[in-house]
Amino acid sequence: MGLLRLRVAVSSAALAVVLLGPGAALAEESRPTADPAAPTPTSPYPGRPPQGEAPDGSTVGGDELDARGVVVSDDAPDLPAGLAAHGWLLADADTGTVLAARDPHGRYYPASTLKTLTLLTLLPLLDPAEVVTGTVEDENIEGSRVGLVAGGRYTVRLLFEALILQSGNDAANALARAAGGVPATVEAMNETAEELGAFDTVVGTPSGLDVAGQTSSPYDLALILRALLDDPEAAEILRTPTAQMPGVPGRTFGYQIQNQDPLLGTYPGTLGGKTGFTDAARHTFVGAAERNGRRLVVSVMDTENRPLRAADQAVLLLDWGFALPRGTDGVGELVDPGEVPAEPVPTAVTTSATPFPAAPLGEPTAAPAEEAGSPLVPATLGGVAALILVMILIGRRRAARRPLPSGPPAPGSTAPSSLPPPAGESQSTPQ
Numbered sequence: 285m286g287l288l289r290l291r292v293a294v295s296s297a298a299l300a301v302v303l304l305g306p307g308a309a310l311a312e313e314s315r316p317t318a319d320p321a322a323p324t325p326t327s328p329y330p331g332r333p334p335q336g337e338a339p340d341g342s343t344v345g346g347d348e349l350d351a352r353g354v355v356v357s358d359d360a361p362d363l364p365a366g367l368a369a370h371g372w373l374l375a376d377a378d379t380g381t382v383l384a385a386r387d388p389h390g391r392y393y394p395a396s397t398l399k400t401l402t403l404l405t406l407l408p409l410l411d412p413a414e415v416v417t418g419t420v421e422d423e424n425i426e427g428s429r430v431g432l433v434a435g436g437r438y439t440v441r442l443l444f445e446a447l448i449l450q451s452g453n454d455a456a457n458a459l460a461r462a463a464g465g466v467p468a469t470v471e472a473m474n475e476t477a478e479e480l481g482a483f484d485t486v487v488g489t490p491s492g493l494d495v496a497g498q499t500s501s502p503y504d505l506a507l508i509l510r511a512l513l514d515d516p517e518a519a520e521i522l523r524t525p526t527a528q529m530p531g532v533p534g535r536t537f538g539y540q541i542q543n544q545d546p547l548l549g550t551y552p553g554t555l556g557g558k559t560g561f562t563d564a565a566r567h568t569f570v571g572a573a574e575r576n577g578r579r580l581v582v583s584v585m586d587t588e589n590r591p592l593r594a595a596d597q598a599v600l601l602l603d604w605g606f607a608l609p610r611g612t613d614g615v616g617e618l619v620d621p622g623e624v625p626a627e628p629v630p631t632a633v634t635t636s637a638t639p640f641p642a643a644p645l646g647e648p649t650a651a652p653a654e655e656a657g658s659p660l661v662p663a664t665l666g667g668v669a670a671l672i673l674v675m676i677l678i679g680r681r682r683a684a685r686r687p688l689p690s691g692p693p694a695p696g697s698t699a700p701s702s703l704p705p706p707a708g709e710s711q712s713t714p715q
Contacts, residue, residue: 315339315478316391318470318488322496325393325564328586332370336389336484336501338624344481345503346616349388356384357613364600369587373502374601377510377572377579381614382503383605388616391484391499392585395560396428396451397568398492398500400508401485403444405476406463407518412441416462418532422454427493427562429454430541436532445527448558449543456491466490478626481619482507494564505570505583507618513555513572513579522556525549546595547571551602555579559595569594573602580605 316334332352337343343350356363363384371392373385382388418436423429430452432438438446438455440462446455460469469490477485482504488495500508512518524543531538546569547554557571570583582601584594592600 315474315483316486316497316499318486318495318497320488320495325494325496327564328370328393328566332387332390333499333586334391335387336391336499336504338481338483339627340625342624343389344483344624345382345388345619349382349385349503349616351385352387352390354384354386355388355615357615360384360608360612361604364604366592366600367597368592369584369594369597371502371585372583372597372601373506374580374582374605375506375510375618376605376614377513377581377618380510380618380620381612382506382616382618383580383608383612383614384601385502385615388503389484389501390585391486391501392568393494393498393562393565394485394492394500394505394585395494395562395565395568396492397505397558397560397570397583397585398485398487398498399447399451399456399490399560400505400512400558400570401473401476401482401487401500402456402459402469402490403448403518403521404508404512404515405473406459406469407444407515409463409472410440410459412439412444412517414440414462416440416443416458418454418458419461422457425453425457425491427453427491431529431536431539432458433532433535435535436530438530442527442529444521445524446529446541448521448556449524449527450541451544451559453491453493456489460490477504477508479621480504480507480511481621481624483624483626492560492562492565494562500585502583502585503618505568505585506581509557509570509572509581509583510618511621513581519556522558523548523554545571546593547573547599551599557595557598567594569598571595571598571602573606575606578606578610 335352348355354363367386369386371387371390373382373388375382415437418432418434418438420434422432423434428451430446430450432452432454438458440459443455443459446452447459457466460466463469463472466489470487473487473490477487484499484501485504486497486499488498512522525548526543527541529539529541544559545554545557546559547557551573553573553575555572555574557569560568565586567587567589568585572579572581580602582598584597587594587597
């Protein structure tokens, strides 16, 4: 595949040179990147956030998911009332069918839901028995902490539990250090996102603390959690109710931490989930549940605790989804890893002021005297090249699609299952 991609890139570059001249250049569309040096965002996007897409400009999961509003099958029952989140998605974790969504590819700030990608990325890279020593940097990290102290000794497995159960930013920092440092971990997380087809996800930190340019989407969070559910070790960590943090002589006594997933132990069939909160992301949640052998995954982004918490809205969607008959038509698909190419088609962006005669691709350019004697061949080749390039550019254009209206609330909708208040925000920005 690498050789094939190289040949395509070289051929595209040669084509642009044929058409545009010696000053021509190809700009390869790159994914957005986070910028830790830029001011930290402190509030949600004013209006809709950017919308993500695949590197080739298509909509990951199907054209119907190219919507900024609610998208649901025409024959589906009314959605429950109370869905206030700006972005959400419900999908069948087994078949990949997306049952309904709102702004599925909106690139929102993820907060601590991004830790699901941290777990997915580092779990196969680190030995669970490896011992990591806490540092002063761990102690002083921003936001929610599990309580690591300098000199404390913690197994990687315990740090994974601290990462998911208690949303420890200090645990995320310690795990990143064990994996080669924060920059290396961020790079690995971005690579994992690309492999999954989660192109709306841009990682700037392993903890989910707000960073300029760091984003994910309802679609991507569902994609990431689905991958975790299929990993037995990851699925076990998601469902772990409690863990024991060791004492450090002269510093701390041992203590127990509890899983902060509001659905665990309260919503039947819960398979695990992750909450998140920052000033910019507001409240976020991703979770999954199983009923009668059917697994659903749900994600909720950019919402407030009132009138309904993110997890309460997730319950409404799960109840609605489980009530649908098996095989109900969806509005898109959760793609499989590697299904969507991670490299864009190069696009010509500059022109040369001085045109030059074109030579057939792969053959040396003729001497100036010979070129002057054969003006028809270069002109013909240039015309063919122009036609091909225009076809490529046209093929990259995405058809505009009008999003479906959200519609009025369903009369007589039932309230969500009763959930206990959260033990504390999973992540917050210092005031």
